[in-house]
Amino acid sequence: MATEEETKLQLFLQWLQVNGVELRGCNIKYCDSSKGFGIFSDTHVSDGVFLVVPLNLAITPMRVLQDPLLGPSCRAMLEEGEVDDRLLMVLLLTVERLRKNSSWKPYIDMIPSSFGSPLWFTDDEFEELKGTTVYRASLLQKKSLRAMYEDKVKDLVKKLLILDGDRESEVSFEDFLWANSVFWTRALNIPLPRSFVFPGSEEETNLSKPSQDSGSENHEANGIAGKVDINSGQGETLWVEGLVPGIDFCNHDLKAAATWEVDGTGAATGVPNSMYLLSVNQGHSEISKEITISYGNKGNEELLYLYGFVIEDNPDDYLMVHYPAEALHNAPFSDSKTQLLQAQRAELRCLLPRSLLDHGFFLDCTSENKTTPESSVNKTCNYSWSGQRKTPSYVNKLVFPDDLLTSLRTIAMQEDELFKVQSLLEELVGSEGEREPSDTEVRAAAWEACGDCGALQLLVDLLNTKLMNLIEGSGTEESDTRLLQADSVMSKNRRASIVYRRGQKQLTRLFLREAEHVLQLCLDQEKPGSS
Structure with missing residues (x-):
């Protein structure tokens, strides 16, 4: 791995530690140029828990609205119907990519600067898809994203950057395309207690709160299947989309080595309101082996369109x-x-x-x-x-x-x-x-x-x-x-x-x-x- 990649990784690992993430039986390593970084087991864990991430670190719509600098403006945009909860997170990612002193920089630097989905193909590569459903769908998607950028996103991002005192940074379509790709390749549909989403007497906003079924449009479709362990005494469960730094470095495999779960009470991990990575073969993890998860039973059409990879002889x-x-x-x-x-x-x-x-x-x-x-x-x-x-x-x-x-x-x-x-x-x-x-x-x-x-x-x-x-x-x-x-x-x-x-x-x-x-x-x- 190049020195630059090593430096990025070390800063990211320090950032995870500062933010309460616990790597109990694993580490993050560089795989190769096609896969980027992945998570690998490095010690035996008797309870099968490899990684624990406090959910207050997740990038969710609530996290955007709670941001001391961007929150008030984003809340106004949301209430006026200028943005929805997904676009809130894409706007945050776009802004944080451009901010000179972003607190998210160690995480942003670890994310690839480009992606393998057809939106990122060269013209010659895109021609290879002619006649397919993905070819037509990607043309329409890029046209729609371009229009959204010109009509709305460019001005909104500039407005948010000015709040940070930055009047010089130029917003490009690629910045928005990058943030959109980050969301659709890495976001999960997370089951959370209502008390975590709306703590105390905080007034509910216009945030959309997808049910488990409606979430399947996105992240049974576009994310990683997981489970929830929330004490029923904590009340209603809300399904909220978001990015979970650390968990999102797991790569896909048909034979997953782990799954993610949500621990609402702390009974499983000792960390209430956390997401953790659990071995599918508890107590039998192989040292130095990559810890993969399954993105679900997806065909190559969906895998290519969303994630930028395919599986030869894909049974699904x-x-x-x-x-x-x-x-x-x-x-x-x-x-x-x-x-x-x-x-x-x-x-x-x-x-x-x-x-x-x-x-x-x-x-x-x-x-x-x-x-x-x-x-x-x-x-x-x-x-x-x-x-x-x-x-x-x-x-x-x-x-x-x-x-x-x-x-x-x-x-x-x-x-x-x-x-x-x-x-x-x-x-x-x-x-x-x-x-x-x-x-x-x-x-x-x-x-x-x-x-x-x-x-x-x-x-x-x-x-x-x-x-x-x-x-x-x-x-x-x-x-x-x-x-x-x-x-x-x-x-x-x-x-x-x-x-x-x-x-x-x-x-x-x-x-x-x-x-x-x-x-x-x-x-x-x-x-x-x-x-």
């Missing part, structure tokens, strides 16, 4: 199938179909995990004990009240979720089928509409009216289009494999892009094969006289 990889909303608006009877989609609670997007393929028509025949997951079965076939539509012969091998087929079935409906759905529902609930049919009943009526052929044909078309776009953007799956085998010194970003896009091509091809096969079976069954 998935394919996103999306029917464009604008195409629905331009379709015949779009208003009726939109209402029908809403009545069925159907979505235009669906994630198809790789694991679904283990239960289809082309599964590995040498595998034993393969069973069809309940969620993959098209259950609407069991709801026929007229008995005119037979249960599909393929139902137990169907890998596509009912939510997806529900949406596509509705979009593909012909005029006579729409009228039939209406007629069936009137028969069920009465022409006067004494009650509203349930979403399950509407799905059943839609299935009985038109079956699966239209939905499966539309699915085949969507998958064919997706595969064509991927190939037109960057070549075939085979050409990607040749590139990865031939060039062992390509940039990390280019390699990650090729691994990701190759996986998308493979999944699209495999799901297309399933869809084409099921469509043919469906067409055969629909023929007159078929049994």
Whole structure:
């Protein structure tokens, strides 16, 4: 490790100690240029606790509002609706990066100056993603961030710097992009006692307090899964997003060596209101081994988009199938179909995990004990009240979720089928509409009216289009494999892009094969006289 990196690390370790962080069975070390710093075990700990961080060190919205210099202005911005709680933390990071005498400097200096997500790619590297979902999403994201910077962030950061007496520092888009990337790659959704979030009689602000479910949008999605050990006597638990210095230097691994937990009472660590790193194999930690955590079961699309890395042969990889909303608006009877989609609670997007393929028509025949997951079965076939539509012969091998087929079935409906759905529902609930049919009943009526052929044909078309776009953007799956085998010194970003896009091509091809096969079976069954 270079001397400069050693100096940064020593200052950071001193800063952690001053702020009450306890490294009980671990140390922070430099891994390599691709991973940066990581946490490594250095002594055996009988209770399995490697690291303890007081949560008053975490960068949370409350911490920003309590800052003696920035707090009053940030509180006014929040109350006036200029910022939300996430932007509060991004603003703090941007300001602290530019402040000449920041108390956060030892921590800021340890964070990489650039990131591996597509927002940081060179133009040539970004072209490697052409035809993928990440390519389109990153273009939109960068455009949105640029607009936010020009319209709001630049002036707000300047205003906060002037409060610090700094009228000279120039704020750049890269400063904001850096702070935004720090938040989205390192923040966690932290469960805290209400008494910790709002101590004493302190008045609550407009801070958004995400529930455990709403937090999953961000940091089941974007952070590290953890647990809470809060004494129920302390009252309600609030889920608050924030950065926890020290914990956030853990790198990801599918086989995690540790998990984080919150100790509200101090019973586990002796430090109330703290977050700690706990070995998954208590008392059996291997000395000098890196302590990794799991960021969750994430596909390469999400890993690349958020964190800037991918996993080769990722068992949690998935394919996103999306029917464009604008195409629905331009379709015949779009208003009726939109209402029908809403009545069925159907979505235009669906994630198809790789694991679904283990239960289809082309599964590995040498595998034993393969069973069809309940969620993959098209259950609407069991709801026929007229008995005119037979249960599909393929139902137990169907890998596509009912939510997806529900949406596509509705979009593909012909005029006579729409009228039939209406007629069936009137028969069920009465022409006067004494009650509203349930979403399950509407799905059943839609299935009985038109079956699966239209939905499966539309699915085949969507998958064919997706595969064509991927190939037109960057070549075939085979050409990607040749590139990865031939060039062992390509940039990390280019390699990650090729691994990701190759996986998308493979999944699209495999799901297309399933869809084409099921469509043919469906067409055969629909023929007159078929049994």
